[in-house]
Amino acid sequence: MRWVIALVALYCIFLQPAWSEDWPSYGLNPEETRFSNLTDINLDNIGRLGFAWSFENFVVRGRTHRGNEATPLMVAGTLYFSGPWSVVYALDARTGTLIWQYDPDVAGQAARSACCDVISRGVAYTNDRIIAATFDGYLVSLNAQTGTPVWRTDTFTDRSRNYSITGAPRIAGDLVLIGNSGGEFGVRGYVSAYHILDGSLAWRFYTVPGVEPDISDVSKMMRNSWSINTDWSYAGGGTVWDSIVYDTEMGRVYIGVGNGSPWPAWERSPGGGDNLFLSSLVALDAKTGAYIWHYQTTPADSWDYTATQQITLAHLAEGNSHVPVLIQAPKNGYFYVIDRRNGRLISAEPYTKVTWSKGIDPDTKRPILNEEAIYSGKPGLVRPAHMGGHNWQPMAYNPDAQVVFLPVLEEALEYQGYEKDRYKAGEIRVKARVKQPSSETSPLLGDYGEGVPHSVLKAWDVALQKEVWSSDPMPWWAGGVLATAGGLVFQGGADGYLRAYNAEDGTLVAALDTGSAIMAAPITYRLDGEQYIAVLAGFGGGAKTFPSGSAPLQFENRERLLVFKLDGKQIPKPPSRAATTSRTSHSQTSFDFRLASRGQKLFSDHCSRCHAFKGVPANIPSLWSMPPELYDTLESIVLRGSMSYAGMPMFADSLDSEDIKAIREYLLFDLYRERKKQH
Ligand SMILES: O=C(O)c1cc(C(=O)O)c2c(n1)C(=O)C(=O)c1cc(C(=O)O)[nH]c1-2
Numbered sequence: 001m002r003w004v005i006a007l008v009a010l011y012c013i014f015l016q017p018a019w020s021e022d023w024p025s026y027g028l029n030p031e032e033t034r035f036s037n038l039t040d041i042n043l044d045n046i047g048r049l050g051f052a053w054s055f056e057n058f059v060v061r062g063r064t065h066r067g068n069e070a071t072p073l074m075v076a077g078t079l080y081f082s083g084p085w086s087v088v089y090a091l092d093a094r095t096g097t098l099i100w101q102y103d104p105d106v107a108g109q110a111a112r113s114a115c116c117d118v119i120s121r122g123v124a125y126t127n128d129r130i131i132a133a134t135f136d137g138y139l140v141s142l143n144a145q146t147g148t149p150v151w152r153t154d155t156f157t158d159r160s161r162n163y164s165i166t167g168a169p170r171i172a173g174d175l176v177l178i179g180n181s182g183g184e185f186g187v188r189g190y191v192s193a194y195h196i197l198d199g200s201l202a203w204r205f206y207t208v209p210g211v212e213p214d215i216s217d218v219s220k221m222m223r224n225s226w227s228i229n230t231d232w233s234y235a236g237g238g239t240v241w242d243s244i245v246y247d248t249e250m251g252r253v254y255i256g257v258g259n260g261s262p263w264p265a266w267e268r269s270p271g272g273g274d275n276l277f278l279s280s281l282v283a284l285d286a287k288t289g290a291y292i293w294h295y296q297t298t299p300a301d302s303w304d305y306t307a308t309q310q311i312t313l314a315h316l317a318e319g320n321s322h323v324p325v326l327i328q329a330p331k332n333g334y335f336y337v338i339d340r341r342n343g344r345l346i347s348a349e350p351y352t353k354v355t356w357s358k359g360i361d362p363d364t365k366r367p368i369l370n371e372e373a374i375y376s377g378k379p380g381l382v383r384p385a386h387m388g389g390h391n392w393q394p395m396a397y398n399p400d401a402q403v404v405f406l407p408v409l410e411e412a413l414e415y416q417g418y419e420k421d422r423y424k425a426g427e428i429r430v431k432a433r434v435k436q437p438s439s440e441t442s443p444l445l446g447d448y449g450e451g452v453p454h455s456v457l458k459a460w461d462v463a464l465q466k467e468v469w470s471s472d473p474m475p476w477w478a479g480g481v482l483a484t485a486g487g488l489v490f491q492g493g494a495d496g497y498l499r500a501y502n503a504e505d506g507t508l509v510a511a512l513d514t515g516s517a518i519m520a521a522p523i524t525y526r527l528d529g530e531q532y533i534a535v536l537a538g539f540g541g542g543a544k545t546f547p548s549g550s551a552p553l554q555f556e557n558r559e560r561l562l563v564f565k566l567d568g569k570q571i572p573k574p575p576s577r578a579a580t581t582s583r584t585s586h587s588q589t590s591f592d593f594r595l596a597s598r599g600q601k602l603f604s605d606h607c608s609r610c611h612a613f614k615g616v617p618a619n620i621p622s623l624w625s626m627p628p629e630l631y632d633t634l635e636s637i638v639l640r641g642s643m644s645y646a647g648m649p650m651f652a653d654s655l656d657s658e659d660i661k662a663i664r665e666y667l668l669f670d671l672y673r674e675r676k677k678q679h
Pocket residue numbers: 069115116119165166167180181182183184239241258259304306386387391392540541542543
C-alpha cells in the first residue's frame with residue numbers, strides 16, 4: 001500500500017504538467033480545456049471567496065469605454081493580457097502593479113473595420129516572448145520582461161479591404177499562428193503562420209477561393225463548391241477570427257472558419273454550392289499549412305453561423321478504442337464531436353433550440369435544412385440568432401468527467417434580405433438584416449420563442465451528447481467559463497456577478513457582485529501557495545447595447561481586471577452611471593423635413609452600426625446627447641476624422657457634406673421635437 005502512495009506522490013511531482021500553477025496559453029493547455037487542476041479554492045470554502053485587487057488603469061480613448069474579451073496569461077508571477085485598442089499589459093500577479101505596457105498605437109481609423117468593437121481576445125507566450133496581434137493587422141513579438149518589441153510584421157494581404165484582428169495568436173512548435181476578421185465587410189479569410197524567431201512568414205492558408213486560377217486540388221475542390229456566378233468583389237468571407245488549436249500529438253492545427261460575404265448563400269453564390277470552407281472546421285499540417293481534412297458544420301450558410309467558436313481537443317471511447325476527437329459548439333446550435341484523425345463526424349446534437357435545421361442526416365452527416373429559415377423574398381425566423389447559440393465566450397472541458405461547461409445564448413431573430421449594396425469601401429456588406437420577431441412571425445416560434453433572449457450556463461456530457469444541468473437564466477451575453485478540479489465552474493455575467501457553480505449538479509455556490517459586466521473567461525493561478533481567480537470585465541464586443549438586467553445600466557461601463565482569493569475584501573464597484581438624457585441647448589428651430597428624413601436613413605445605414613438609436617443605452621456615445629457645439633462640427637468629425645483618435649473614424653469615402661447636413665438636421669429636429677413635447 002505504501003509504495004502505491006509513493007508512486008502516486010511521484011506521479012504528482014513528476015507528471016503533473018508544468019502548467020498546473022501558471023496559465024501559460026489562451027486555453028490553459030494546448031488542448032484548450034480551461035480545466036485547472038488547482039483545488040485550494042473548492043466546494044468547501046468557496047463561500048470565502050472575495051476581492052484581492054484590481055487593475056483599472058486601461059488606455060481609454062476619448063469618452064468611449066470598450067469591451068474586454070481577453071483571457072489573461074499568468075507565467076512565472078506575471079499576468080499578461082491585451083485590452084481595447086490592442087494595448088498589452090504586464091502586471092505583477094501578486095499585487096497588480098504594472099510592470100510594462102505596450103501600446104501599438106492602432107490608428108483610430110481602424111475602428112471603421114470593427115464589426116464588433118476594437119477588442120482583443122489575448123496574447124500568446126513562448127520562451128520569454130509575448131506575441132500580440134493588433135487590431136490593425138500587425139503581429140508583434142515583445143520581450144516578456146520589458147515589453148520591448150523584438151519584431152513586428154504586417155499580416156494583411158490587402159489593405160484596401162476591411163480586415164482587422166481580434167483573436168489571440170496561438171503557438172504551434174516554433175511557429176505562431178494568427179487569423180483575422182472582416183467577414184461582415186467582404187474580405188477573403190486566411191490564416192498565417194510565422195516563425196517565432198524572426199517573424200518571417202512560414203505559410204498561409206486561404207479558406208475560400210480567390211480570383212486567381214486554381215493550381216492545387218484543394219483550391220479546385222473549394223472552387224467546385226461555389227457557383228460560377230459568384231461575385232468575387234465580396235471576396236467570399238470565411239475569416240478565422242477566433243479558434244485555432246495546435247494538436248501536439250498529430251502535428252496539426254485545427255482552424256474554425258467564419259461566415260460568408262455576403263450572408264445569404266443565394267446572393268453570394270447564385271446557383272448553389274456548399275461554399276467551402278465557410279462555417280467549417282479544417283485540419284492543416286502545422287509545419288506546412290497543407291490541407292488534411294475538413295468538416296463543414298453549415299453548408300451554404302446564410303445566418304452568420306460561424307464555426308470559429310472554441311475548439312477543444314479530447315479523447316473519447318468508441319467501442320473498445322480511444323479516439324482522439326475535437327469538440328466544438330459553433331453558433332449554429334449543434335454540439336459536434338469529430339474524429340481528429342480524419343474529420344469523421346462522430347456525433348452532433350443540438351445544445352439549444354434549433355429551428356434552421358431539423359437534425360443531422362446520419363448517412364450524409366449533413367444538416368437537414370428547414371426551408372423556413374431561407375429568407376429569400378420573405379422573412380426567415382431563425383434560432384439560434386446571428387450571435388449564435390454560443391459565440392466566442394470560451395467554454396471549459398473536464399476531461400475526467402467528459403463534461404463541457406458551455407455559455408449558451410438563447411435567442412431567436414428574424415432575418416431579412418437587404419438589397420442595399422452601394423459598395424463603398426468600409427461598409428458592412430452582409431446584404432441581410434436581423435430584427436426582433438414581428439407580430440406576424442413570432443407566433444410561429446411557439447415554445448421556441450419563450451423567454452428569449454437570455455443566457456444560460458449548461459453542463460454538457462460529451463460522450464452521451466446530452467445536457468447534464470442548466471443554470472437559471474441570466475441576462476443575455478454572459479461570459480466565458482473556467483472549471484477547476486476543486487469541483488467548481490466559474491462564469492461572469494452581463495449583470496456584473498461572478499458566479500461559481502457546483503460542477504456536478506449545477507448548484508449555485510457563490511455569486512459576487514462586481515458592478516461590472518463580465519464577458520471574458522476567468523482564469524486561475526497559484527502563487528506563493530495562494531490560489532487566485534482573475535477575470536477581465538467591461539462590456540462591448542458584438543453586443544452593442546446594454547441588455548436588460550446588465551450592470552452598465554446601473555454602473556459606469558469600465559475596463560477592469562478583477563482578481564479574487566479566499567478571505568478577500570469587499571468588491572469595489574464602478575461609479576453609478578450618469579443619467580444620459582436627450583439634451584441639447586442647440587438654438588435651431590426651423591427644419592427642412594425632407595432633409596431630416598434623408599438624414600434618418602443615412603443614420604440608419606452608416607451610423608447605427610456603432611451608435612445606438614435614440615434612448616437605447618450603449619457604451620458608444622449617443623448622438624442624441626452630444627454637447628451642442630459638436631452638432632456644428634459634425635462635418636469635420638465625420639468627413640475629416642477630427643475625432644478619429646477616440647475611435648470615430650472618417651467616412652469621407654461614403655458620405656459627403658450634404659449627407660452630414662442631413663444627418664445633423666435629423667438629430668436636431670428630433671431633439672427639438674422632444675423639447676417641444678416636454679414644454
Ligand atoms: O465574420 C467575422 O469576421 C467576424 C469577426 C468577429 C470579430 O472578430 O470580432 C465577430 C464576428 N464575425 C461575429 O459574427 C460575431 O458574432 C462576433 C461577436 C464578437 C465579439 O467580439 O463579441 N465578434 C464577432
